[in-house]
Amino acid sequence: MDARSSDAPPAPDAPIRLEPTEPESIDLGAARSALAVLLPADRVSLDPAVLAEYAHDDAEWADFAESVAVVFAESVDDVVAVVRFAAASGLSVVPRGAGTGLSGGANASAGAIVLSLERMTRIVEVNPAERYAVAEAGVINDDLRQAVAAVGLWYPPDPASYRISTIGGNAATNAGGICCVKYGVTRDYVLGMRVVLADGSVVDLGRRTAKGVTGYDLTALMIGSEGTLGIIVELILKLLPLAGREERAVVGSFGSLEDAGRAVAAITSAGVVPSALELIDRTCIEAVDAWQHLGLPHGADTMLLATVDEPGAVGAERADAVAALMRDAGALGVERGASPEEVDRLFLARRLAYPSLERLGPVLTEDICVPRSAVPEMLARIQRAAADHDVVIANIAHAGDGNLHPLIIAPEGDDAAKARAKLAFDRIVDDCRALGGTVTGEHGVGLLKLPGAREELGERVLGMHRAIKDALDPRGVLNPGKAFPE
Amino acid sequence: MDARSSDAPPAPDAPIRLEPTEPESIDLGAARSALAVLLPADRVSLDPAVLAEYAHDDAEWADFAESVAVVFAESVDDVVAVVRFAAASGLSVVPRGAGTGLSGGANASAGAIVLSLERMTRIVEVNPAERYAVAEAGVINDDLRQAVAAVGLWYPPDPASYRISTIGGNAATNAGGICCVKYGVTRDYVLGMRVVLADGSVVDLGRRTAKGVTGYDLTALMIGSEGTLGIIVELILKLLPLAGREERAVVGSFGSLEDAGRAVAAITSAGVVPSALELIDRTCIEAVDAWQHLGLPHGADTMLLATVDEPGAVGAERADAVAALMRDAGALGVERGASPEEVDRLFLARRLAYPSLERLGPVLTEDICVPRSAVPEMLARIQRAAADHDVVIANIAHAGDGNLHPLIIAPEGDDAAKARAKLAFDRIVDDCRALGGTVTGEHGVGLLKLPGAREELGERVLGMHRAIKDALDPRGVLNPGKAFPE
Structure with a gap:
């Protein structure tokens, strides 16, 4: 399914365009040729129009650059291949759902491959007895809602973009919405996930059971990390009964x-x-x-x-x-x-x-x-x-x-x-x-809120961010420069 | 307030006792003398009976050793002083609430200072308009429940130990309870926290607002980490209205x-x-x-x-x-x-x-x-x-x-x-x-579930644990050997 379906809002007016600053050591031509060999032709685009369309999300006035290529992953293997290739080539990877973000978290940076997950739209399992669903990251929020509603279940997180945004993007930004005042945000509904790490390894985090405290809560760490610590490729989502509510x-x-x-x-x-x-x-x-x-x-x-x-x-x-x-x-x-x-x-x-x-x-x-x-x-x-x-x-x-x-x-x-x-x-x-507030309630830091995040988090907490980023992505392959100020 | 109040269950029978294996390079006598100078006399105990009482939590048969000393912190400064001293002396710190844990997460290891937070019992703020409370880590769960009930609010997490366990220990283990089937676990009620890190620095994580996504969710990372990444000294807890329920x-x-x-x-x-x-x-x-x-x-x-x-x-x-x-x-x-x-x-x-x-x-x-x-x-x-x-x-x-x-x-x-x-x-x-389950639903890995956690998490996810532990506690000062298998 195409994430930019007919329900999509009008395209934003073109934001200010930055000239890409290509890392000098990278031969872009060679990288593009290699990518074209690495993946089937219909999953890699070098078309300038596509590169332009996928160079930024819906954040007005956030910086972006031209990417090396846009890859449309169709499987976890595709994601792994791109991450390994980027790591080996000195490139970076900017993961992207439907591009509906409002902070520039999916904006392309120089030397980045934009990796769209919008073709990974498989709903793997809906389990009414255990009240969870397993779905690939590119599934549209509303498609998941409808699939689980068919068996009497409800997926509450409802960002305004729910008709066009993906559950992977929702999780990567910890998207909020209208019902969170009573029902909480995306993080409250993610039990576990499959993630591709910066070295291309694939891990399963979290659980399918109602409770579980084995080890660190790495699922929660990934949620809202804007693709800087790993690329979420599949989610295990907690569901509620659909019945019993009367609005x-x-x-x-x-x-x-x-x-x-x-x-x-x-x-x-x-x-x-x-x-x-x-x-x-x-x-x-x-x-x-x-x-x-x-x-x-x-x-x-x-x-x-x-x-x-x-x-x-x-x-x-x-x-x-x-x-x-x-x-x-x-x-x-x-x-x-x-x-x-x-x-x-x-x-x-x-x-x-x-x-x-x-x-x-x-x-x-x-x-x-x-x-x-x-x-x-x-x-x-x-x-x-x-x-x-x-x-x-x-x-x-x-x-x-x-x-x-x-x-x-x-x-x-x-x-x-x-x-x-x-x-x-x-x-x-x-x-x-x-007034005691926070600089981003639900859209994420992306690029637009980097200065505010620096003020809010302070140097010591930023130091923790850097230490964790360096621990999980020492080469800076994943969405560099997003989520917290370097 | 004494966490081991008259509501406490009968003391468990003495578990199997391991001989401590003292790191050879540490002069325990010198360390004890230095601690006695560092803190007021009533906050440090070298009494063998106290050391024995604080050598383990309520987990039967988990290993433990005699500690260097037991410190009863009365302030964040005390916690900072102990962590800095331990880091400088090659010792470790085992933080502890009421010692009601059931996995050995608070068991003393050789060369460890047991750091009890049970005297840090101040409820700093209860805010009915914003529905949160701020309280020190040593506050007993039930004391918090009663304090917030007095202004019409409800703190749902209800581990069986709620009459004697502390909110800090509840958060460090992500304690569950009876009402989680509908209302979730401790992590669902922690908005933010003050934490002493392995280098003795103090950070404020999270927020007081209803929503917020600035930076990584380090609050969630700390919850359930059993004191291995930081020592939680104060919590900001989300509350619900008390009214409107009829059991x-x-x-x-x-x-x-x-x-x-x-x-x-x-x-x-x-x-x-x-x-x-x-x-x-x-x-x-x-x-x-x-x-x-x-x-x-x-x-x-x-x-x-x-x-x-x-x-x-x-x-x-x-x-x-x-x-x-x-x-x-x-x-x-x-x-x-x-x-x-x-x-x-x-x-x-x-x-x-x-x-x-x-x-x-x-x-x-x-x-x-x-x-x-x-x-x-x-x-x-x-x-x-x-x-x-x-x-x-x-x-x-x-x-x-x-x-x-x-x-x-x-x-x-x-x-x-x-x-x-x-x-x-x-x-x-x-x-x-x-059967597709997890080895610990709510008690934590501690020591007892280390073998099960190794099976469940697998080598790659354990590698992420080690990387994060090394990033935040490179010297292994904080509760070494707990929460995940090294």
């Missing part, structure tokens, strides 16, 4: 970000754990309405979109409680829905927010996570950053987690606006840190 | 292990996720009844003890479903209880099983985890191992997770029985592996 949506419209922020804090403090608690601001609402004419609430500055999923009377009570807390916080109106169709309708504005904003120009996507109680203050600081730097910033937030996505929009071709956007981006990161 | 107990008595095993499989397959699903066998039932005269079900070979915790009608329905599934699987009788007192009464036999068995003689505690559907077959194999090796084996199981604790009991002073018990132990590990 109810409660959507409030607010006159100010502050009122919506107060509602978030009140819902959390009341001990209600919603299965989603999302926020979109006025800029999002207007962009969606301008595009889709949904008739969103007049006068609303901010919408707060919640679901609860307990079945029966308890779910109805909790939905009542959420609605009451929204009203107490000053909601202008509260809409509710209990059928799947109504829930979908009420969440439509949330789902359309990102593509609506992309119509306005290249989007620089922030991904900060602050303490839940700091959400109103952080949103206020983002508004000040927008004003001070004269840029448009829209806000989509997984508000229940404190995970905010300020989307900084610069008009196409306006380099001055881009420069101002970058300043706003850095300032938001600084503000997030000042 | 209902459903306890079935069965005429055979096979019938009980079928009930477990049926409950899992039906998509019901109980909040506990425990099993005790005839040997346990008889030992409990012989001691406490509870009047447990006559003719029962096996008891299956379940709770569900959804509130209201949904919980009542799920309890009905569990009871019906038990009856369909051939339960001789099913008892139910909905009040906290009734739940406690129905679970009393489970709570008393381990101390009841300890009255019969030294207990060698197994800790295997097999696929849930293999529970009946594994229980049958355990019975055959008991018969073939002429030993008494009782079974306590977290059946809903496939996590079994065969308890091998040898009469006091019977060395031949101990030797047969060891053979049965090894055979059970082999059978577990043959």
Whole structure:
């Protein structure tokens, strides 16, 4: 299956292109010829158009270079062959799922072979008795969801890209999503994995049993390591029963970000754990309405979109409680829905927010996570950053987690606006840190958050990163320069 | 607070004692004198009785040696001082919480300073708005539970030792417990930690926010590493709301292990996720009844003890479903209880099983985890191992997770029985592996499971362990010889 299927969002506008700096000792021509012999012709591309398409992920403005080649692995053996070849040739390997990353983690660097896993789409096993699935890394998240739903099981992790992103990429970045406020992130659903290491050896990490503590948790170490410690080729994923949930949506419209922020804090403090608690601001609402004419609430500055999923009377009570807390916080109106169709309708504005904003120009996507109680203050600081730097910033937030996505929009071709956007981006990161937050809640460090990661981790913890990277990839073959600042 | 409080179980019978093999290059007398100068007198013990008490944890028959000294750290500075001193003197450090481990992970090795964290009992912060707590490593699990319950919050991890074990030890071993079948294990509740590394430097890992993916997941790497990569001195723990749960107990008595095993499989397959699903066998039932005269079900070979915790009608329905599934699987009788007192009464036999068995003689505690559907077959194999090796084996199981604790009991002073018990132990590990299981579900590798871990992990994954250990502790200062086979 092609990861870039018809569900894919519009291609991002071309980011700034860096000239590749080829390591002088490498004969690229010879390397390309050797690769063409190493693998069947249909698995290696040297086509400049393909190289360009696979030179970067969906992160705007992150650096990238032209790669040596793009390899479309069809098996673990293909991955092993590429890693061994790269290690022997002084090249590096940039692994890649569907390329939907938003931090540049899959961007090509000079002297790198881009290794796409998108053709490794086999669902090896779905085991209802043990509630796990085994699937190759290139399986699309939504394909896995549908395959396990067919036997009454549920794979919760739901990044916004779930219709087009791969489970391998999800694991490599420890992708979050909307349901994590109640159900956790990708790492909470990975029991084990098959990994190709930097020397081309293949290891099985983790387990298939419900519990297990044999040795170090190397599965967890791989998750979120962005392909810098190993290339995940297969995953063992924990599943939940599909039955027993009944989603109810409660959507409030607010006159100010502050009122919506107060509602978030009140819902959390009341001990209600919603299965989603999302926020979109006025800029999002207007962009969606301008595009889709949904008739969103007049006068609303901010919408707060919640679901609860307990079945029966308890779910109805909790939905009542959420609605009451929204009203107490000053909601202008509260809409509710209990059928799947109504829930979908009420969440439509949330789902359309990102593509609506992309119509306005290249989007620089922030991904900060602050303490839940700091959400109103952080949103206020983002508004000040927008004003001070004269840029448009829209806000989509997984508000229940404190995970905010300020989307900084610069008009196409306006380099001055881009420069101002970058300043706003850095300032938001600084503000997030000042409020006790983390520089990336779910997108990963990639390239865009390297400076923020340096600040957040500090020299000693970075030293641990370097020591582990050197221990598992002494030659720096795997995705060099990503995940943490060297 | 003293970790060995009055709730502590009876002290285990003295295990086989190894003669310490002191590294020749170390002048123990000089090291002891230096330690006495380094720290206040009440924090260092050279008393042979204290050294003997702190030479091992609760693992029967795991090797141990006399330590250089026992240090009772009262602060992070104390821990740093001991680690630096050990590194400079060619000694090692064996960190220790309450010493309730069951794999020998806290057993002293020759040339080691035993470093107890039991005096570091400060609960630094409980944050209801963000639902986390910050606490020192020596805080007793139950003390933390009570402190957070006072503000309406719940810390789920509940190892059987929760009244006496420390949260630091729980994290170092990734302790499980009864509620993990629904709520996960210790690692699922650790957001971040403060750690003293092998060079004495202090680092903060992880975060306080609900989500965060900055850099490698070093928090997860530390969890379950048994103090071999760093000494956890403080934890940031995720909490859940205390409200909204209503426990209902459903306890079935069965005429055979096979019938009980079928009930477990049926409950899992039906998509019901109980909040506990425990099993005790005839040997346990008889030992409990012989001691406490509870009047447990006559003719029962096996008891299956379940709770569900959804509130209201949904919980009542799920309890009905569990009871019906038990009856369909051939339960001789099913008892139910909905009040906290009734739940406690129905679970009393489970709570008393381990101390009841300890009255019969030294207990060698197994800790295997097999696929849930293999529970009946594994229980049958355990019975055959008991018969073939002429030993008494009782079974306590977290059946809903496939996590079994065969308890091998040898009469006091019977060395031949101990030797047969060891053979049965090894055979059970082999059978577990043959059924696709893991050699330790929740107790950790420590010393007892080193041979099993070697089989399970294989040479390449062990190579990764060694590389990471060498990277973070190049001199082998921290708990050498534990967690994975060198």
